[in-house]
Amino acid sequence: MNDKVLWKQIQNRDSLSFKKVFELYYEPLYSYIAQFTNDKSKAEDIVQNTFVTLWIKRESITINTSLKAYLFKSAYNKYCDIYRKQKKNDKLLEDLKYESFISQIEVDDNLLNQKKQRIKALVDKLPKRCKEILLLSKQEILKQKEIAKRLNISIKTVEAQLRIAFKKIRKDF
Template sequence: MNGTPASENTKQLVKRLKEEDMKAFDILYRQYSERLYSFAFSILKNREDAKEIVQDTFLKLWNKRKEIQPNQSLNAYLFTISHNISIDLIRKRLKDEKYAEYLKTHVTKEGTETENLFHFNELTYKLQEAIQQLPKQRKLIFQMSREEGLSHAEIAKKLNISVKTVENQINLSLKSIRRKLNSGELKSFLFTSLFI
């Protein structure tokens, strides 16, 4: 599962995916599979389970491809699916006493790491919620910058606006996100490394 840099606009890939383009599906798989695997492994602490979660996530993506909205964040969509499937698996497995004991022991041994990972997961979801609440144009500009990796100049050209407008909208987005997070979360290294 080798991650690859985005070689094509995500929205274009999603559009092709909705038209049952398997090549687009393959590109998305290569772009997201490694990160989804790491995310699932951080929750389940089991390599085989994490691999299975990735497969199930992309199976669900394919089955639900027609339902994806044009302005919906594919990143948030995939990680939400992965998170939900992982939690469902844990709930199912907890009925098995041996697995429950294994999980308890494993989490105890790696408590600090596990807490940090869950904090990262929680912060990621809060950030996505804050992004979704941004005004339409502002959200689009922010997602083009942070999720699609476009430069300010590229965004300005695509939207036929000035670079200064792009910069202002991104700054307003960050201020809005900061207001929705508490002071402790704002000091998080994860937040600063991902968004600032």
Template sequence: MNELEVTKALKNGDENAFRQLFDLYYDRLVAYIVTYTNDKMSSEDIVQQAFIDLWNAKDKLEEFKSPKSYLYTIAYNRFIDSINSNKRHNKLLDVIYEKALRDRIEEDNEVLEQRIVKMKKIIETLPPKCRKTLEMNKINGLKYKEISEIMGVSIKTVESQMSLAFKKIRKGFESENLYLFLLHLLKKE
């Protein structure tokens, strides 16, 4: 059967004619659509859908015209539909991601504020010299040597006071497994 006979048979619902058109154009259409998608699997999906569309619209075929251009048009339109669908899908994912990120930031800020309050309470329970040493180092940014000179104690004493402060902070946060993170934030030395 030539192409025009195949078209006429297809229009009358002949599945063998459809199979013949499929065999004749499938690989060519996939190659054509791959030039747009750069993805063979999605191109195959698009072409298969184009053939389904051709079958569903077989009564609209013109008997004395080759279905080639019609098939290529259907495949191209299916490709455009897939792009638009992906854009809508990606836009929806972006909205969901943005909302999740905003929720996470709000949640993180609340948790961070709670941890700061807890940290302040722990620091308030430190012995006065230990608290003063910690504040001089972490709040004022002084080095151990500078603290030892100001307080009139040895560097070893400053190290000991800082070690004691870190132990109490670690103990206060051990139930949350966050003390390593907080120590990292506190360590400036």
């Protein structure tokens, strides 16, 4: 029986003709679509949906080519629709991830700025000499020996003042 006769019988609600078409084209359609999806389950769903749509819309479908060509084109179009939706969903997910990442950076920046301000306030509360030694150590990145030489004090005094500064900052922070 040729495709045109089968199609006419399907349009007249002949389920046996539909079953013949299904048995005839299911495997080739599945193999064709599986090449695109690389996923057996998705390929099966697409092919099954193609046949379901054919049966449901049989009275309104006009086939200008062969039934086989129509089925292959219909299955391919269903694959394209799914692929487009998936791509759109993937983009949406990526956008959400990016927005989340950016907002986390902003939160981290705000937190960091708050911490910096808190430390600056604590450093400002230190005794004059202690603050001076700490700033030389951390802002100008001088070694303890260089600080001692610059301020004309002993290295032990520099060590003690740094220890006091860190202790007070830790305690109040």
